[in-house]
Amino acid sequence: xxxxxxxxPRLDEFLNGGLRPYTITILWAYPGIENAPFAYQALMERLxxxxxxxxxxxxKMSSAVENEIxxxxxxxxxxKENEKIFFLDAYSSLINAKSEERFSVxxxxxxxxxxxxxxxxxxxxGPGHTLVIYDSLSTMIDHCGDNSIDELREWKEIFKEKNATxxxxxxxxxxxxxxxxxxxxxxxxxxxxxxxxEKVILREFFIVSKVNWDGKTKKGISVPFKIAAPGGVKxxxxxxxxxxxxxxxxxxxxxxxSTRAVSVDRVGTTIALDHGHVxxxxxxxxxxxxxxxxxxxxxxxxxxxxxxxxxxxxxxxNPQSLIRVKTMLEKSKSVGLPVVIAAxxxxxxxxxxxxxxxxxxxxxxEIPIIQVTAEDLSKVKExxxxxxxxxxxxxxxxxxxxxxx
Amino acid sequence: xxxxxxxxxxxxxxxxxxxxxxxxxxxxxxxxxxxxxRLPRDVNAETFAAMSATMYxxxxxxVSELRKGAVKRVISEAEDCKLVAIDAGPTAALVALVRPEAxxxxxxxxxxxVANATxxxxx
Numbered sequence: 346x347x348x349x350x351x352x353x354p355r356l357d358e359f360l361n362g363g364l365r366p367y368t369i370t371i372l373w374a375y376p377g378i379e380n381a382p383f384a385y386q387a388l389m390e391r392l393x394x395x396x397x398x399x400x401x402x403x404x405k406m407s408s409a410v411e412n413e414i415x416x417x418x419x420x421x422x423x424x425k426e427n428e429k430i431f432f433l434d435a436y437s438s439l440i441n442a443k444s445e446e447r448f449s450v451x452x453x454x455x456x457x458x459x460x461x462x463x464x465x466x467x468x469x470x471g472p473g474h475t476l477v478i479y480d481s482l483s484t485m486i487d488h489c490g491d492n493s494i495d496e497l498r499e500w501k502e503i504f505k506e507k508n509a510t511x512x513x514x515x516x517x518x519x520x521x522x523x524x525x526x527x528x529x530x531x532x533x534x535x536x537x538x539x540x541x542x543e544k545v546i547l548r549e550f551f552i553v554s555k556v557n558w559d560g561k562t563k564k565g566i567s568v569p570f571k572i573a574a575p576g577g578v579k580x581x582x583x584x585x586x587x588x589x590x591x592x593x594x595x596x597x598x599x600x601x602x603s604t605r606a607v608s609v610d611r612v613g614t615t616i617a618l619d620h621g622h623v624x625x626x627x628x629x630x631x632x633x634x635x636x637x638x639x640x641x642x643x644x645x646x647x648x649x650x651x652x653x654x655x656x657x658x659x660x661x662x663n664p665q666s667l668i669r670v671k672t673m674l675e676k677s678k679s680v681g682l683p684v685v686i687a688a689x690x691x692x693x694x695x696x697x698x699x700x701x702x703x704x705x706x707x708x709x710x711e712i713p714i715i716q717v718t719a720e721d722l723s724k725v726k727e728x729x730x731x732x733x734x735x736x737x738x739x740x741x742x743x744x745x746x747x748x749x750x
Numbered sequence: 751x752x753x754x755x756x757x758x759x760x761x762x763x764x765x766x767x768x769x770x771x772x773x774x775x776x777x778x779x780x781x782x783x784x785x786x787x788r789l790p791r792d793v794n795a796e797t798f799a800a801m802s803a804t805m806y807x808x809x810x811x812x813v814s815e816l817r818k819g820a821v822k823r824v825i826s827e828a829e830d831c832k833l834v835a836i837d838a839g840p841t842a843a844l845v846a847l848v849r850p851e852a853x854x855x856x857x858x859x860x861x862x863x864v865a866n867a868t869x870x871x872x873x
Binding site: 377542547583584605607609617618620622631633643644647648649650651 | 754755756779780781782783794796797800801803804805807808811
């Protein structure tokens with residue numbers, strides 16, 4: 346079976362490679378959360394892979410869709426010129442405006458006319474795969490009535506005939522339970538977009554709650570995200586703590602992993618905080634590096650809260666650092682969080698092996714220990730963050746990300 | 751639709767901008783996460799929030815060593831601005847960027863007002 350990747354980080358893994366042909370996937374958002382950027386990102390990925398796209402706009406003007414896509418740093422202009430993307434305008438008639446699109450419906454309140462026009466558009470799409478985006482189901486239910494969703498069955502038939510796949514936007518306003526159940530039944534996959542407010546920090550996350558192909562729904566696994574402009578959907582982890590004993594290389598790690606980083610340090614040691622931002626593998630992460638010396642422990646207690654994961658640095662040549670890091674994990678309230686041990690200076694003389702470290706710290710098997718080393722030992726200077734080998738830094742991040750989502 | 755808390759907090763920060771002599775402000779949790787901000791474009795709000803929270807926390811720790819009561823505010827005077835970090839409840843702090851020539855008394859009064867409103871909202 347063919348798969349059509351969406352390029353949305355983590356989502357394709359849950360869908361076991363991506364969308365399947367002839368299916369309908371609903372981007373099911375709760376009020377206040379934007380689902381359109383998810384559709385735009387999938388749209389761009391499909392266009393770039395050579396697919397054709399049909400965008401049925403019923404909740405805003407097609408020019409507004411185009412502007413929004415540009416806002417996220419993409420452009421559909423070249424694809425428009427090459428007839429790779431078609432708008433089916435089901436909005437203009439709702440506001441009694443004249444449509445500027447080649448394909449439009451005269452009566453947006455008539456789902457049958459939308460079906461017919463959709464069929465017409467397919468005459469121009471060619472034999473390859475087509476992604477159909479419907480924006481949005483909530484507008485359709487509001488204007489065309491509850492029974493309009495029965496039309497989805499019709500569309501699925503068209504998808505089968507024309508080799509197409511659908512992404513449908515839906516926002517769960519106050520609808521009857523029956524409608525919601527019908528949507529759940531009729532769709533092949535559902536991606537829920539939710540938000541929780543924790544101490545007024547709004548966290549948004551998505552959950553794949555249904556896939557009727559060989560994907561995974563993994564109950565309760567949610568992926569925190571934020572939408573960056575430009576950039577689109579990123580998995581968002583607002584706080585990862587980088588902690589460990591004095592001189593184990595916390596600042597080195599924060600600086601090596603980050604696209605930009607700042608430190609509060611004096612004479613080569615962090616006295617308050619290293620803060621770095623990481624953009625890697627579709628993740629957007631802020632790293633908080635703590636001071637290592639005991640006299641700064643109050644700051645550790647202060648900054649530890651609300652982390653979603655911990656990178657514990659140990660100095661492989663210094664057994665003392667193993668004991669210290671355990672205390673630090675406790676003080677920063679990190680016990681129980683996903684943790685990865687980064688064993689720094691692994692290439693130096695007298696370095697302990699990961700097995701020795703595991704035994705000395707009596708660590709359970711599920712906590713990964715990953716060795717990291719400086720890129721160029723001759724460039725390492727006392728009191729300055731060293732540049733660590735990129736692939737090892739990424740290995741540490743990958744291991745932690747996999748534990749968090 | 752009712753406003754989200756974040757929008758209400760951002761509105762509070764906008765109010766502060768109207769006072770005059772205040773170039774921007776942010777609300778951060780005590781542990782360094784950004785809650786809301788109205789800052790000049792070139793400022794990285796996340797880093798600013800993390801560092802302000804650390805500054806405030808370090809001041810609290812220093813003062814508590816002396817056992818001289820709770821910290822009310824931290825004012826950092828720079829060449830081109832004054833940075834005022836003020837208590838906004840047990841979980842948050844408010845940080846404002848004040849112009850150096852500002853009448854600090856007047857500005858402080860307004861900042862305290864907004865800090866109190868923030869405290870109420872964060873309850």
